[in-house]
Every structure is written in structure tokens, then in C-alpha cells.
Amino acid sequence: MDTTKQVPGLLAASIGRKIVMGITGLFLCTFLIAHLSGNLLLLKPLFDPNDGGKAFNEYAEFMSKSPLVRIPEILMFIGFIVHIGLAAKLTSQNRNARPQGYVFQANDGKTSIFSKYMGVTGSIVLIFLLIHLYSFFIKHRIIGTEETMYDTVKIAFSNPIYVIFYVVAQILLALHLNHGFQSGFQSLGLKKNPKWNALINKTGLWFSILIPLGFAIIPIIMYIQSIA
Amino acid sequence: MRTMKLTLHIWRQENRNAQGRMETYLxxxxxxxMSFLEMLDVLNEKLIKEGKDPVAxxxxxxxxxCGSCGMVINGRAxxxxxxxxxCQLHMREFKDGDEIYIEPFRAAAFPVIKDLVVDRSAFDRIIQAGGYISVNTGGVPDANTIRIGKETAEQAFAAATCIGCGACVATCKNASAMxxxxxxxxxxxxxxxxxxxxMQRVLNMIAQMDKEGFGNCTNTGACEVECPKGISLVNIARMNSDFLMAQLK
Structure with a gap:
């Protein structure tokens, strides 16, 4: 056997790129958990009338000021860039791998539908992400404003179009995670045992339902409050 | 015995460089x-009698x-x-008056040679890159001197049943050979x-696979569904973890 083949850099081989795609995807899943935990503070005024958004503002203040947050924040931005960049690279390779398609399009009826539209769901989530970053992150951290973060959120979520857009984006995120979560484990070569596979699939399913649901419920509640 | 009249839409292409097109035959x-291939034999005899070029x-x-036959029938490998x-698909699947679309396996790495025949030598080159062991393992009786657990033997055998037909590539939306x-x-x-x-095997075979221009697996599982031998996705997980191991070593 030819023993001159050296270990390529992770990004030089197809499987390596898939592995990095999986690692960054699962890393971004942990970011979703952290982000949602913070967002849930937006609902505190529901239970504590004296709060008035104070808990959420303190959290937002901590996130923007604490040097401890900078490292995960930078890692998160790198994670996004690598995940999206690799997605573009892999997708273009995949397109080139079949220059001529089939005349008759069929579905085997067994494969997950969402797995075929990761590019579509991912792209829409990316558009949401950019608008979302602009409305909150850029407005506060880069442009600067007198408003508190809670006020910015409250104003944004009193706009029905923004709320609908937000909820739709969460549905697409759910579809993206529905395939992405377990797919990440497969790319890392961790789905080798039927018992573990079932656990990974189940966890992935619940993750893809609960996390986007948690995100989506906040603007819906805040919108109802704003019209009440 | 039931007989039927079919409308066949078949991909015709003279050679590698020619522009192909779908043609319709009654x-x-x-x-x-009849098996599906026997049905095509009958069509070809008819075409030959009419002085036309038979379907390759x-x-x-x-x-x-053997893994030789392979075409995409109504969108399914x-x-x-x-x-x-x-070859094991039989015409009892179809009914009188059916229209059937027959296309070659589609992938940049599997160029069409003629009609439904594609060049699958990319698979041979991948095997040549590392799909073997270099030492002589002796004759048949010696095999039992190395004891292998039942479960491991079964898993290895399940993977070894791959006939290399290329249906996984044909059906994958990314034309991946993974x-x-x-x-x-x-x-x-x-x-x-x-x-x-x-470790060397994983590196060599993946390097060759990438060189051939196959796409990347997106874990849709379509290959597993269409594989005539039921090769499991778990093998892809094994390959991925071996590749990761080769990286860490």
C-alpha cells in the first residue's frame, strides 16, 4: 500500500470538512442553549411585576461588559463563519458532482425530507441571523443607543411583522436542527452503536423542537402583552 | 400469465462526448x-430487427x-x-399501459459511455488505493487460526456484501461515494x-475518492435505502471515526 500519503489537514479532505461542519454545528447548538437561557429572562416581568425588564437588562449588561464572555463570543463568530463557509464549499462541490440530473424525480419515501433542504433552511436562518444581529447586537454594541436592551426587544416584538418573521425563522431553525443535530454526531463518527444512535436521534428530535419553541414563544407572549 | 404494453422513455447517448436525449419506445x-433486463432484451431484439441501434x-x-447492472428506473436506482x-426486478411490478423512465446512473465521476452504461472505474481506482491488505493471509484452513468474535465477523461480513454497483452514488443527491x-x-x-x-487505508481511499470528484455525504440516508445489499450508514460513521483517528495519530 502506498504509505506516502500524509494526513491531510482537516479541511483538505472531504471527510475532514464534514467533521468540522459537525463540530461547528454542535458547538453552535450549545450557543443556542446559552442564548435561550438568557432570553427567558425576558419573561420574568410576567411573574414579577416589579422586575420591569431589570433582570434581562442586567444579563445584557453582563454579556456586553464582562471580559469572560469575549472568548466564547469570538469562538461563536468563528463557529458561524466556518460553518457557513464550509456549507458553501461543500454545496458547490456537491453540485459539481452531478452536473446532469435525472429527468424523472422520485422520492424513496424513507429518507428525511429536511435533510435534503439544509442549504435552504440554513440560508433563511442566516438571513434571520443577520437581521437579528442588526436589530440587537449592532444597534447596542456597535452603533450605541440610549435604549435599554429590554426596551429594544419590547419595541421589536410589538411589531407583528417582526414577530411573524421571528417565529417563521424559528420553524426553519427547527427543521435545520432536526437533521443537523444527529447528523453532526454521524459526521464525527459517533453513531456506531444502535443504542447510542437511538439516544442521539431522540435527543436531536427534542432539541430541534424545544429550543426553537422556547425562542418563538417569547416574541409571541411579548406581542400579546403589547396589544393587551 | 399477464402481458402488458409499456411506454419506455430511455436515455440514448452514442458515446461519452455525444449529446444524449430521452427517446420513447412502445x-x-x-x-x-420477465426480469427488467429480459424486458430490455426483448426491446433490443425488436430494435435490431428494425435495423436500429439496440440500447446498451x-x-x-x-x-x-455481481454489481454489473444498474440503471435508474422511474427515479429510483x-x-x-x-x-x-x-436484474432481480421483475415486470410484475408494472401494469399494462405504464410509462417507465430509464436513465443511467448520474454522477460526474461516472461518465456515460453509451446509453445506460456508465464508467464506474473510479470505484476500481479507490479500491486500488487501499481496499486490500498487503500481506498473504494464507489458505482457507489458516483463516480459523485467527479467531474473530461472532458479532465482529457479522459486522465485517455485512460490510463486505457491498457489490460495488454504484447505486449509492446514483441515488445520493450529492453523488457521494461515501x-x-x-x-x-x-x-x-x-x-x-x-x-x-x-489508518493508511482510510487516508489513501478517501484521498482517491476526493480526487475522483464524488460529492460529500450529507447524512440523508438515501444510499442506505437504495442499496441492494442493505449496506448500513453505520459504516460511514466507522470511516469518519477512523479518519479522525488517523488525524490524531
Whole structure:
């Protein structure tokens, strides 16, 4: 056997790129958990009338000021860039791998539908992400404003179009995670045992339902409050 | 015995560089007991009698084990039957008046040679890159001197049943060959004889696979569904973890 083949850099081989795609995807899943935990503070005024958004503002203040947050924040931005960049690279390779398609399009009826539209769901989530970053992150951290973060959120979520857009984006995120979560484990070569596979699939399913649901419920509640 | 009249839409392409197109043929008197390939034989006899060019298609054993036959029938690699090669698909699946679309396996790495025949030598080059072990393991009786647990033997055998037909590539939306390559890697990687070259094998075969221009696996699982031998996605997980191991070593 030819023993001159050296270990390529992770990004030089197809499987390596898939592995990095999986690692960054699962890393971004942990970011979703952290982000949602913070967002849930937006609902505190529901239970504590004296709060008035104070808990959420303190959290937002901590996130923007604490040097401890900078490292995960930078890692998160790198994670996004690598995940999206690799997605573009892999997708273009995949397109080139079949220059001529089939005349008759069929579905085997067994494969997950969402797995075929990761590019579509991912792209829409990316558009949401950019608008979302602009409305909150850029407005506060880069442009600067007198408003508190809670006020910015409250104003944004009193706009029905923004709320609908937000909820739709969460549905697409759910579809993206529905395939992405377990797919990440497969790319890392961790789905080798039927018992573990079932656990990974189940966890992935619940993750893809609960996390986007948690995100989506906040603007819906805040919108109802704003019209009440 | 049921006979049927079919409308066949078949991809015709003179050679590698020619522009192909779908052509329509009417075929009457198709017997339900015919295999799909026998139905094409009947069509070809008719075409020859009419002085036309018969449809070129690959076939060899016609008993479902050689991996030669392969075409996309109504959008499904090897047709609609589960775990069945094209030669084992029988015409009782179809009914009188059906329209059937027959296309070659589509992938940049599998160029069409003529009509439904594609060049699958990319698979041979991947095997040549590392799908073997370099030492002589002796004759048949010696095999029992290396004891292998039942479960491991079964897993290795399940991977080894891959016939290299290319249906995984044909059906994958990305024309990825990862199910095929992973079956070969897992089959040898699970056995003691495959251990000394295990890491080198993964690197060599993946490097060749990438060079051939196959796409990347997106874990849709379509390959596993269409594979006539039921090769499992678990082999891809094994390949991925071996590749990761080779990185860390």
C-alpha cells in the first residue's frame, strides 16, 4: 500500500470538512442553549411585576461588559463563519458532482425530507441571523443607543411583522436542527452503536423542537402583552 | 400469465462526448415473469430487427450478486423494489399501459459511455488505493487460526456484501461515494488482518475518492435505502471515526 500519503489537514479532505461542519454545528447548538437561557429572562416581568425588564437588562449588561464572555463570543463568530463557509464549499462541490440530473424525480419515501433542504433552511436562518444581529447586537454594541436592551426587544416584538418573521425563522431553525443535530454526531463518527444512535436521534428530535419553541414563544407572549 | 404494453422513455447517448436525449419506445407483449433486463432484451431484439441501434446496458450474472447492472428506473436506482438489483426486478411490478423512465446512473465521476452504461472505474481506482491488505493471509484452513468474535465477523461480513454497483452514488443527491468507500474501509478495518494498514487505508481511499470528484455525504440516508445489499450508514460513521483517528495519530 502506498504509505506516502500524509494526513491531510482537516479541511483538505472531504471527510475532514464534514467533521468540522459537525463540530461547528454542535458547538453552535450549545450557543443556542446559552442564548435561550438568557432570553427567558425576558419573561420574568410576567411573574414579577416589579422586575420591569431589570433582570434581562442586567444579563445584557453582563454579556456586553464582562471580559469572560469575549472568548466564547469570538469562538461563536468563528463557529458561524466556518460553518457557513464550509456549507458553501461543500454545496458547490456537491453540485459539481452531478452536473446532469435525472429527468424523472422520485422520492424513496424513507429518507428525511429536511435533510435534503439544509442549504435552504440554513440560508433563511442566516438571513434571520443577520437581521437579528442588526436589530440587537449592532444597534447596542456597535452603533450605541440610549435604549435599554429590554426596551429594544419590547419595541421589536410589538411589531407583528417582526414577530411573524421571528417565529417563521424559528420553524426553519427547527427543521435545520432536526437533521443537523444527529447528523453532526454521524459526521464525527459517533453513531456506531444502535443504542447510542437511538439516544442521539431522540435527543436531536427534542432539541430541534424545544429550543426553537422556547425562542418563538417569547416574541409571541411579548406581542400579546403589547396589544393587551 | 399477464402481458402488458409499456411506454419506455430511455436515455440514448452514442458515446461519452455525444449529446444524449430521452427517446420513447412502445413495447407490447411484455410478460410479467420477465426480469427488467429480459424486458430490455426483448426491446433490443425488436430494435435490431428494425435495423436500429439496440440500447446498451450493463449486465453480467443476472442473479443479483455481481454489481454489473444498474440503471435508474422511474427515479429510483435499481427500480422501486427494496434491496433488489435491476436484474432481480421483475415486470410484475408494472401494469399494462405504464410509462417507465430509464436513465443511467448520474454522477460526474461516472461518465456515460453509451446509453445506460456508465464508467464506474473510479470505484476500481479507490479500491486500488487501499481496499486490500498487503500481506498473504494464507489458505482457507489458516483463516480459523485467527479467531474473530461472532458479532465482529457479522459486522465485517455485512460490510463486505457491498457489490460495488454504484447505486449509492446514483441515488445520493450529492453523488457521494461515501457508502461504498466506507463499506470497504469498515469491512477490512473490523478484522484483525486489516489492522496494520487501517489508518493508511482510510487516508489513501478517501484521498482517491476526493480526487475522483464524488460529492460529500450529507447524512440523508438515501444510499442506505437504495442499496441492494442493505449496506448500513453505520459504516460511514466507522470511516469518519477512523479518519479522525488517523488525524490524531
Amino acid at each position: 413495447l407490447d407483449g411484455v410478460n410479467e415473469h 446496458f450493463d449486465h453480467d450474472c443476472r442473479e443479483g450478486i 435499481h427500480g422501486p423494489w427494496y434491496r433488489t438489483t435491476t 457508502l461504498f468507500v466506507s463499506a470497504k474501509i469498515a469491512h477490512l478495518g473490523l478484522l484483525p488482518q486489516g489492522q496494520p494498514e487501517r
